[in-house]
Structures are given as structure tokens and as C-alpha cells.
Amino acid sequence: MRHFLNINKLSTKEMLLIIKQGHFLKKNYGKKFLEEKKILAMIFEKPSTRTRVAFEVGMKKLNGDVVILDQHESQLGRGESLQDTIKVLGRYVDIILYRGSDEKILYEISELSDVPIINGLTNNSHPCQIVADIMTLEEKFKDINKLKISWIGDGNNVCNSWIEAVNHYDFKLNISCPEGCFPSKKTLKESKSSHVNLFDKPSEAVKNADVVITDTWESMGIKKDKQKLKKFEKFRVDSELMLRTNKNSFFLHCLPAHRGCEVTDEVIDGKNSLVWDEAENRLYAHQSILLWCLENF
Numbered sequence: 001m002r003h004f005l006n007i008n009k010l011s012t013k014e015m016l017l018i019i020k021q022g023h024f025l026k027k028n029y030g031k032k033f034l035e036e037k038k039i040l041a042m043i044f045e046k047p048s049t050r051t052r053v054a055f056e057v058g059m060k061k062l063n064g065d066v067v068i069l070d071q072h073e074s075q076l077g078r079g080e081s082l083q084d085t086i087k088v089l090g091r092y093v094d095i096i097l098y099r100g101s102d103e104k105i106l107y108e109i110s111e112l113s114d115v116p117i118i119n120g121l122t123n124n125s126h127p128c129q130i131v132a133d134i135m136t137l138e139e140k141f142k143d144i145n146k147l148k149i150s151w152i153g154d155g156n157n158v159c160n161s162w163i164e165a166v167n168h169y170d171f172k173l174n175i176s177c178p179e180g181c182f183p184s185k186k187t188l189k190e191s192k193s194s195h196v197n198l199f200d201k202p203s204e205a206v207k208n209a210d211v212v213i214t215d216t217w218e219s220m221g222i223k224k225d226k227q228k229l230k231k232f233e234k235f236r237v238d239s240e241l242m243l244r245t246n247k248n249s250f251f252l253h254c255l256p257a258h259r260g261c262e263v264t265d266e267v268i269d270g271k272n273s274l275v276w277d278e279a280e281n282r283l284y285a286h287q288s289i290l291l292w293c294l295e296n297f
């Protein structure tokens, strides 16, 4: 069964195929349909706008349909286990997306599910986002393998999935995070170490960068910590920081953005911001993931 659990669970061939199919879907919109109607169930234990809408619209446009379960309107909110829910859903639907906290639970449900599971974000990873992000960079650069990409901010889920992508490509990834917010040693150990460099100072990490990426300082479901937040003040992506990058560098952010915190209006609304293309590409990236999981290519 083809689960889409993490970037490092895909072979490089599979990763490149999913990206290629994403571009194809964007260019030849409407030419690809599911051979027979399939239903996607989505379980959200955390909020979502892009993931939810892009998967729903994407699935409907492929000729499929969607059901959505959240904590409040299903028996999950009254304590029915996720595991039991997954077993039941497998009798009704063809594929399931799960957004939750614990990565271990994601793997657990993939073991017992009768249908493919898509990782819609956990505290540790966000692989769907990376497919859209890579598509977005490929639209701007001839060869993304030659890029220097800088990650500034919190080294958690989206950053971890970027680190996993390094194993499929040849780009360099510079990561700068406040003390205590760097990606885990385990994640770093599993990546191509020659291609990932850690920096204490954002100004050093963005030197000659082609792409700067950031994310919220306060991720969903993570306990608010004022002391920790203070440490992020020096990690704001502003025009001054962008001046240190290569001349034609671009800015990415998975969104939602907290303007004035991790990024200034000037940068996110600037001419080198790709965030709206990036959000648009979620649609095609997710259609591609659905078609791959459902073995349509």
C-alpha cells in the first residue's frame, strides 16, 4: 500500500515522479481524472485552511469526493480511539489524511489501516508542504540542485521535512534557529550531512542564499512560552536580512504567517515573495500525492 508518510519514506524516483506529476497537473489542468470515483476522509486534530481546502478541491476536481472529521463533530471528541476510527473509515473510504500531533500515532495508524494514509502534518513533519514548495522553486529556477536555501526560525515540522528533502536533491540547506530550537540530532543524522549546515546567526545563514524560508514562531498545539518567543526576535525575516542574500533570491513561507513576527509585510508582500504561488501549488501537489497513493501513476 502506498502511504504518504514522510519525504524520507519515498525513494528519490518516487519523489521526483510526484513532483513531475504535480507540474503536469498544473499545466494540463483537467486532463487527469481518477479512473473510478474515490473518497478521501480527512481527520483534523489541529486547524487547517490550505491543507483542508487544497485536498478537498483537488480531490473533487479529480472526480473524487471528500468527508471531513474533526474533534468536535465526530465521536473522536467523545473519546473513541483514533485507531478504531481508522479501522471503521477503511470500510467506507479509499484513502485517509490525518493531521495530528504525535508522529508515532501516524505510523501506528498506517500499520493498521486498510487504505493509504497521508500525513497532513504532525509536530515532527509536514511532507505535503515540501512537494508544493519544491514545485514552486522549480518554476523559478532551472536547476534547484544548485541552490543555497536558508531556513530561518523554528527547526520543527516544516524544517524537518526540508531536511529530509536534501536526501533526494543536491541543494545546500543552511539552518539558523534560536538556541534550543534546532532540529533534532536524529533528523540531522539521517540527512546528507555535507549539505546541511547549522548557524547561530541568521545573517550568516542567509549569505549568498537563493531562497529564504521561515515559519511561525508558535506552532499549533505547542505550549506557549514567552521566554522562548523572546529568543526568536533576532530571527525575523526582514528587508535587512534579505539584503544579505543573492540578488535574485526568493522568499517562501508555508502560511499562516504572523506578520511582524517571523516576517515583515515588506518581505511577504515584496516582489520576491513566492508565498501565493506556493499556496496555489498545494492544490496540484496534493492532487499528485492522491493520484500516487491511489496508484494512478
Ligand code: CP
Pocket (backbone or CB within 6 Å): 047, 048, 049, 050, 051, 052, 121, 129, 254, 255, 256
Ligand atoms: N501550510 C499549511 O499546511 O497550511 P494550513 O495549516 O492552513 O493547512
Ligand code: NVA
Pocket (backbone or CB within 6 Å): 121, 126, 156, 157, 158, 215, 216, 218, 219, 220, 254, 255, 256
Ligand atoms: N509549523 C507550523 C506549520 C503550519 C502549517 C505549525 O505546526 O503550526
